[in-house]
Amino acid sequence: MTEFFGSAHLVDLTLAVVAGEMLAIAMYWQLSRRGIDPRQLLPNVLAGAFLRLALSGYSWPWYAACLAASGVANVADLRQRWR
Numbered sequence: 001m002t003e004f005f006g007s008a009h010l011v012d013l014t015l016a017v018v019a020g021e022m023l024a025i026a027m028y029w030q031l032s033r034r035g036i037d038p039r040q041l042l043p044n045v046l047a048g049a050f051l052r053l054a055l056s057g058y059s060w061p062w063y064a065a066c067l068a069a070s071g072v073a074n075v076a077d078l079r080q081r082w083r
Contacts, residue, residue, distance in 0.1 A: 018045060018048065022038060041057050043076040043080060044074075046069075046070075046073040047074045047077060050067070050073060051066070053066045054070065055069050
């Protein structure tokens, strides 16, 4: 159990749960047009996914690209919420 919490697999599990939530929200939105529009959550989820990819252990250009992409997704999320 200690190995699980010390590895990046906990982040993978968290992203899987978030992906399941996104799917449930999208299905609910599609059926009822109520709740949260899934497009509003996408930049936030992408930012988290890019942060997870940065933990993959590749070379520093990959790490830098993933962090930059996460930053862009975060700015898109903030811009969307600013309105």
